[in-house]
Amino acid sequence: MSGKYDVMDDTSRLILHRTPRQDVAKGITIMVKGEGVRLTDKAGNSYLDMEAGITRPVHIGYGRQEVARAAYDQMCQLHYFSPFGYANEPAIDLADLLARITPGDINRFTFECSGSEAVEAAMKLAKHYHYFRGNKACFKIISRKGAYHGVNGYGVRALGTVMPMRQMMEPVAPGAVYVEPPYCYRCAYGLAYPDCDLKCATDIERTIEFEGAELISAFIGEPIMQGFGAVSPPREYWPIVRGICNKYDILLIIDEVICGFGRTGKMFGVEHFGIQADMLTMAKGISSGYVPLGAVGCTDKVMELIENFLHLHTYGNHPVACAAGLKNIEIIQSENLVDNSEELGQYFLDGLKALEHHEIVGEARGRGLWLALDLTADKKTRAPFPMNRIANLISRAKQLGVIIKSMGCALEFAPPLIITKEEIDEALKVIDQCIAEEERNMRI
Ligand SMILES: Cc1ncc(COP(=O)(O)O)c(C=O)c1O
Known part of the structure; x- marks a missing residue:
């Protein structure tokens, strides 16, 4: 059937397009091979x-048969079994590998199907953390204006303000708090580094005091930011944010969905800044896109009081996705x-x-x-x-x-x-x- 179509123009009746209508009308390229x-x-x-x-x-890169074989072998061995009450070997092996290569004390993992789901899980985990420590009211999350953290409910909350997606989906989950991004080329305060004294970082404290620290569960940000185009903050930025989170008992979620697995010249983007995250969210490079896979990693401190992480879905810790992810990371390391x-x-x-x-x-x-x-x-x-x-x-x-x-x-x-x-x-x-x-x- 696919032989009938050269551009998506003809197939647009069949596929729910995620592209502006006028571009679909011009014809969307159909990619057929990668190498x-x-x-x-x-x-x-x-x-x-x-x-x-x-x-x-x-x-x-495209066309890596090693990954295809790893997925095939796992499908033949055991393609699926419940993530509730049971475990599988590829998920354990992948968690073991991630515990060794993620910076600092990140050593507990859960596997999801995308970056959006990873962000969603991390934000729920932050809520669990405060809940089991007795702070049941805590529901706010701080992110940066112009940030992108996915399309699910909590992720949309943390989208920042640039994307039209957020306006389309409003009202977003309550508790979204936005601070200025460390975008020096067009600084929101009209200042210039280093004379700015990192106002975009230090001002977060004023926002926390205004919003009420006891109501804020987490701060989420990419180590290097996608919004505005590969924005790497000054080296002092993340240590200042880490210090503020410590002071107010706010968890720091570092979103490594793009930066993770070598994209920025370190295995994880946060390594450029020498700080310890409480949680890392990962996707994309974890499987190089061969299978849908996302992950959340957290420290023991986050999990120690949580009796049960109430975040259940059918394809969590999927054995085939984890087997493909493992092989992909092995390739990143060996090459x-x-x-x-x-x-x-x-x-x-x-x-x-x-x-x-x-x-x-x-x-x-x-x-x-x-x-x-x-x-x-x-x-x-x-x-x-x-x-x-x-x-x-x-x-x-x-x-x-x-x-x-x-x-x-x-x-x-x-x-x-x-x-x-x-x-x-x-x-x-x-x-x-x-x-x-x-x-x-x-x-x-
Ligand atoms: C930083 C960040 N977080 C989360 C997401 C959502 O990931 P996904 O598209 O896999 O749901 C993205 C997607 O680009 C992202 O860049």
């Missing part, structure tokens, strides 16, 4: 994937992909910095293989670059065979961690060309 960092679509066009599957899970992310990330960043001479490029930034070019309509005022022009840039790059995407008014890059220098050079050439063309178009 390494390259994709082929139904019409036979080939692409260099600089976004690891757009949502950025594909750390080990030194975290080091590759650090080294080639620096190489790529140097190449992007060389594009800062363009009049629309405000700042090149990021860590490891998670990088961005923040675009601006005016370098002096740092005015945002028009969204329609960013869309032109992205579709031109696709025409030239390179897949990239935008976050806010930044171009974002997050290739598979197996990428080579030659492939980065190929992408840089196309990015440079697309920016130059867009600049010319703007002058006409």
